[in-house]
Amino acid sequence: MLIDKRHGDHHFINVKWGYILLFISLIYYAFLIYLNIRNFNRLYSKSSMKHVPLIIHGIIWSIILIATFISLLHEFNWGAFLKRFGRFSYVLVTLDILLVIRPNFINYIYLITTHKWISRLILFLGSIHSVGFLVRWVLQGVFLTKFFKWENSLGFAIFLAFSILAVFSLKPFRRINYVLFYLIHNVTLILFIGLIDFHARPGVDYLTIINVICLIFQIMSKFNVNKAVVHDLKTFGDLTVLSFEMPENFPLTLPGSHLRLSVMNWSNYFLPSHPFTFIQRSSSNNDVSPTSANASMSENEDTKGTLDLVINNRHRFKPSLSPYLVSYPYNSKLSLKSYDQVLLVVGGSGVGYAISILNYYRQFPEFDLTKIKTIWVTRNKKDLGILDYFRLGDDWDIYVTNSPNYTTSQEGEESRADEVEMELLTNEDNVRPFKDGRPLLTSYQGDLLICCGPETLIDECGKLAKDRSISFVHEFYGF
Numbered sequence: 259m260l261i262d263k264r265h266g267d268h269h270f271i272n273v274k275w276g277y278i279l280l281f282i283s284l285i286y287y288a289f290l291i292y293l294n295i296r297n298f299n300r301l302y303s304k305s306s307m308k309h310v311p312l313i314i315h316g317i318i319w320s321i322i323l324i325a326t327f328i329s330l331l332h333e334f335n336w337g338a339f340l341k342r343f344g345r346f347s348y349v350l351v352t353l354d355i356l357l358v359i360r361p362n363f364i365n366y367i368y369l370i371t372t373h374k375w376i377s378r379l380i381l382f383l384g385s386i387h388s389v390g391f392l393v394r395w396v397l398q399g400v401f402l403t404k405f406f407k408w409e410n411s412l413g414f415a416i417f418l419a420f421s422i423l424a425v426f427s428l429k430p431f432r433r434i435n436y437v438l439f440y441l442i443h444n445v446t447l448i449l450f451i452g453l454i455d456f457h458a459r460p461g462v463d464y465l466t467i468i469n470v471i472c473l474i475f476q477i478m479s480k481f482n483v484n485k486a487v488v489h490d491l492k493t494f495g496d497l498t499v500l501s502f503e504m505p506e507n508f509p510l511t512l513p514g515s516h517l518r519l520s521v522m523n524w525s526n527y528f529l530p531s532h533p534f535t536f537i538q539r540s541s542s543n544n545d546v547s548p549t550s551a552n553a554s555m556s557e558n559e560d561t562k563g564t565l566d567l568v569i570n571n572r573h574r575f576k577p578s579l580s581p582y583l584v585s586y587p588y589n590s591k592l593s594l595k596s597y598d599q600v601l602l603v604v605g606g607s608g609v610g611y612a613i614s615i616l617n618y619y620r621q622f623p624e625f626d627l628t629k630i631k632t633i634w635v636t637r638n639k640k641d642l643g644i645l646d647y648f649r650l651g652d653d654w655d656i657y658v659t660n661s662p663n664y665t666t667s668q669e670g671e672e673s674r675a676d677e678v679e680m681e682l683l684t685n686e687d688n689v690r691p692f693k694d695g696r697p698l699l700t701s702y703q704g705d706l707l708i709c710c711g712p713e714t715l716i717d718e719c720g721k722l723a724k725d726r727s728i729s730f731v732h733e734f735y736g737f
């Protein structure tokens with residue numbers, strides 16, 4: 259008489275394929291890092307998906323998943339099929355953490371888009387696993403017995419956490435309350451890594467160990483911070499400039515690099531730190547004005563060097579003179595040297611991004627700063643005082659959008675053309691001449707377009723760059 263083993267041959271069939279997928283995902287990770295390092299001196303883009311179009315990543319992952327499921331066709335079994343989805347979603351956590359681990363081989367920010375898509379894939383695979391089993395138990399008439407088995411309840415708890423995370427990670431929710439999204443994201447990750455170790459049959463101990471190690475490294479980055487003392491805080495309209503003394507041995511970074519800031523407070527170890535572009539003023543280039551590259555520093559100026567942040571004070575995060583914890587620097591890859599005419603379009607606090615670029619290139623006498631045309635669009639004319647603070651050149655084109663002379667009904671192309679023709683208005687505070695309304699971007703030229711600001715501005719710039727087939731770099735101040 260033949261006696262079947264309890265789970266038959268199918269029970270362990272997924273274990274091997276879990277490790278195969280882990281291996282493939284690590285190769286994929288190495289490939290992404292290689293691409294980003296290779297692109298170091300090429301055009302910078304925040305999204306690593308930009309270098310290899312999203313569709314290609316989608317095709318790569320479809321092929322990988324189909325290939326790793328094919329072995330099941332040989333002797334198909336529903337249980338093994340559904341379990342494979344669950345195991346694969348757990349395996350991919352390693353890749354997902356590696357993508358955003360800090361410090362990384364490259365700036366983590368280039369891999370954030372990939373991280374988001376792999377996270378979606380994990381939620382998708384995990385949900386098919388859960389829903390599939392729930393339906394199967396109903397069809398088999400064993401729902402209650404199976405559902406209340408404690409290992410299965412753990413799996414259901416994760417499914418619930420996945421569903422909540424899926425909702426709160428939607429863009430509108432992330433925008434409304436980033437902190438809530440961040441907390442749900444992290445709690446779900448910890449629950450997933452921990453509970454699945456008890457839920458999965460056959461066990462996933464080795465995978466759990468790998469994921470826990472990755473998680474510990476990720477948590478350690480929270481403690482890899484330095485105390486930084488603010489030595490100056492100045493407010494201009496909606497913008498505040500927060501200045502720190504530059505720590506010793508702070509490396510010279512490419513423009514557009516950022517640091518991460520949090521108020522010194524125990525609770526901040528549980529909350530997200532805030533990324534801000536910094537303007538690096540070394541002792542030898544404390545005068546940031548591109549038009550005064552040869553100006554020597556006055557004697558009473560700070561000689562230690564400064565890191566300045568330009569912060570939008572309409573955000574919930576309010577800059578103050580209190581001590582901060584700072585982790586840095588997260589280097590950008592921005593390089594303008596191979597372009598003839600650079601169009602730099604910034605909106606609101608994105609002006610800090612423009613200043614960091616101009617400040618960086620003024621250090622190189624061979625670099626012709628006049629090839630950079632800067633356009634700044636901002637809401638509040640009081641913001642303009644920041645230009646005097648940084649002693650910036652008069653060659654900027656400045657647009658103020660909340661002036662009484664400008665209404666949203668004027669946003670059509672024709673009216674914008676009129677606005678460009680408008681005479682310069684000088685505000686009563688006598689800060690800087692500016693134009694009223696929004697710029698007509700098509701009236702500007704360049705072979706590289708850089709944009710940092712709100713999504714609408716970035717979209718408009720992206721469209722222009724596409725129409726003209728010119729290089730486009732953008733920085734969006736959010737994830």
Ligand SMILES: Cc1cc2nc3c(=O)[nH]c(=O)nc-3n(C[C@H](O)[C@H](O)[C@H](O)COP(=O)(O)OP(=O)(O)OC[C@H]3O[C@@H](n4cnc5c(N)ncnc54)[C@H](O)[C@@H]3O)c2cc1C
Nearest residue numbers: 436530531532533534535569570573574575607735736737
């Ligand atoms: C690379 C980078 C550089 C940035 N540089 C600057 C800068 O120079 N000046 C400036 O004013 N702002 C900058 N920002 C945006 C700034 O970090 C956030 O606006 C700030 O953290 C908002 O905090 P809050 O508590 O006020 O958020 P909220 O008022 O709750 O949210 C405001 C917006 O910021 C986003 N956000 C909130 N917290 C974070 C976070 N920890 N990480 C990413 N996005 C977040 C939210 O999605 C939301 O859209 C930058 C963002 C990034 C990603």
